[in-house]
Amino acid sequence: MLDDRKLDVLRAIVEDFVRTSEPVGSKHIVERHHLGVSPATVRNDMATLEDEGYIAQPHTSAGRIPTDKGYRLFVDRLSQVKPLSPAERRAIESFLGGAVDLDDVVNRSVKLLAQLTRQVAVVQYPSLSRSTVRHVELVQLTANRLLLVLITDTGRVEQRVLELPVALDEGSLDELRGSLNRTLVGRHLDEAAKALTNLPDGSRPELRPVMTSLMTVVLETLVERAEQRVALAGAANLTAHALDFPVIRPVLEALEEQVVLLKLLGEANDPTTVRVRIGDENPEGLRSTSVVSIGYGPGSDSLASLGVVGPTRMDYPGTMSAVRAVARYVGDLLGS
Amino acid sequence: MLDDRKLDVLRAIVEDFVRTSEPVGSKHIVERHHLGVSPATVRNDMATLEDEGYIAQPHTSAGRIPTDKGYRLFVDRLSQVKPLSPAERRAIESFLGGAVDLDDVVNRSVKLLAQLTRQVAVVQYPSLSRSTVRHVELVQLTANRLLLVLITDTGRVEQRVLELPVALDEGSLDELRGSLNRTLVGRHLDEAAKALTNLPDGSRPELRPVMTSLMTVVLETLVERAEQRVALAGAANLTAHALDFPVIRPVLEALEEQVVLLKLLGEANDPTTVRVRIGDENPEGLRSTSVVSIGYGPGSDSLASLGVVGPTRMDYPGTMSAVRAVARYVGDLLGS
């Protein structure tokens, strides 16, 4: 059905259209890409490509542009990995190298990615539920308000104020802190809540049930809420693609809606393969965009995902390699 | 020079232009605002208003639109405070009421403000240097890496990893933690670094100089870096004003540049008066916008600022009262 030359034609259309953002005609193709055939032949091929749904005509007597399906085929079978330039590699290293802590790593990564790809970059914070507890700290605010601070091995620090139904003296506080740490340190957070059920009795056993239930709730909401953190950069780059999105508004709205972003990133957390979602494969609001994402983490574990959002008319090979390179580098940083 | 009627005319022009976003002509004015004079008279007034630079004509044979100077006069002398509707008051209370901690307060405020004003909202985190230390926690990560966690009375929790030149045993760590807390708790952060110079000697006095200098540096960078946190929401609202900004890009870029935002907000931290910057009064990139901002904090102290960024063609009275109301409410929340 689709012989090699037809695929070459499709590739030529995608590449040229990405470059010029104008519908590409048969004549242009034979001029730029030496296929060794005449425009008429290319036209015939384009007709079948159109029948199969890989390309489309904005209107009669215009050239062709790729459809989502066409981009999909291009990404899956026709694109070559485009290695990063040494300058880009150096930029990644020098830019991310100076990060002092987790916030810094995330913020730098997202800015870097936006700059490299000239698109909107999104970086998810390392998942809490897949992290382990390094330390739990309790700070007394008032007689019956405590601040719980949770520190994980990935460097995240989460906090939550909790209201106690009863006053707590300092001794009980120390005890509670101690037993919390003994019970939780080293555990994965997603099992932390469960582990609390067998908290040892302290000097005031009458507190036990209320404390465990309280802590369980707190931990759960903490994990759930904190799971949902993402950093975003490069929104201004959207405007450069004004031609591609007739209306930017829904895109901006979708990007501000963290839930949407998390769903987007959450599904792609294999650190070994870049995932590309094209056009309609995306959730509402991002139907006119493509999303390139990948998981990251130390080694081949995945703690979270990062990626970029751009027009379907996108330099897929370049974007994919930039995303992968940044993910690897960030993963390595977190490993140490 | 400018009698009352001319001011009325200016007010009419500003109000109508804000509502319709179309140049307003003499006839429209006498129709909508019963000034009791004829179009010809209004025309004469408009001519002098134009001479004085308060209004301008996009082109001959079009109506007039306010200039930045016109808006300025309107804001300073012609606008009435527009009280919030009960529905809006209720919205603020119910939306902000459920906040569980500082992050939550800031995030909710910024979203609320964006929704109320239908513009881009910006909320600065409470200043660290004006907060006092509630608790300092040290967590040992490896033999010579520590995590410093700083908790303030405004509920902020800041963290920083520090590399020690020497290994530290657990006893010294406890001692250090104790003396840090004794020295710092209750102090303002901007004097915290200084206070460290007379840290009492511990069991290993040879550590003292290196520890103090280390802590000083850490505290300083911590304060400096953390000072610069802002939350932003409603970027999508920019697109609704596409008519007002021929190009959104520089605006989006300026909004992503935290430094610009902080400068913007940093200068307006009197919690008693709303500050309005119009058009050219703003820094590069925001010259086509107006910024309405105010300080907030418990009582009449100012911990930080919040505000909105929108087109110069903006409902100033409404925006100003929304900004002030949210600031008051947030200030009250932080007081408790």
Place this chain on the structure above:
DNA sequence: ACTTGGCACTCGGCCGCGTTGAGTGCCAAG
């Protein structure tokens, strides 16, 4: 069976043109 040149056809983009109408500035009279 595929390729190719030729050819008629389509249709969006552009230019020039006249029309319309909102809005102004000016002036002379009230």
Place this chain on the structure above:
DNA sequence: CTTGGCACTCAACGCGGCCGAGTGCCAAGT
């Protein structure tokens, strides 16, 4: 100082014609 009248300007709009890129189809060639 205000007002009605009046000539003038100019953006917006619609219309028609032209141009050219690009196509689809077909008949001839390999």
